[in-house]
Amino acid sequence: MRRSRTAISVEILRAAMEGAKKTHIVYRANLNFEVVNRYLAMLEEKGLIEKKENLYQTTEKGKEFQEIARELGL
Template sequence: MRESSGLRDKCPYKHSICSMRKHKHICQALYPIRDVIIIRRSRTAISVEILRAAMEGAKKTHIVYRANLNFEVVNRYLTMLEEKGLIEKRDNLYITTEKGKEFQEIARELGL
């Protein structure tokens, strides 16, 4: 964003007329930087993160926050990981199995 020369300029985000020097931080907070690179995680990386969260046993909510996913996505992954025997559910806790720990180890060695 270019600096204002003291004149009231049109904000580049077109939300109002403002003195860009005084309101630059507000403009950036309301309209974040456009050139942010979004990197998507692979299915393997997400699975490893879920298994890591459940290493000592974790509720679904903890897994959601730790893996930075929503409940819908976590439910799909937990179902898949249970079917493959990488995680198991005991009461309200999900726990990484020995097979899941081996999967994590292999993924780490391969840099996935």
């Protein structure tokens, strides 16, 4: 079964809550590097995740997005 873009985004944000390297995000979200690269670029552009050195960290806006998605059952 395919996951929605929202579900994938939430998984990536969840993986990066405490800061995570790209490899950790790939394994945690069960995606490949090509897909993760596209999603990370989109999430950074939207201000939901930020890159600090070689770690990705979910922003406050990203945490709010996760909460809303969880409440909606996405």
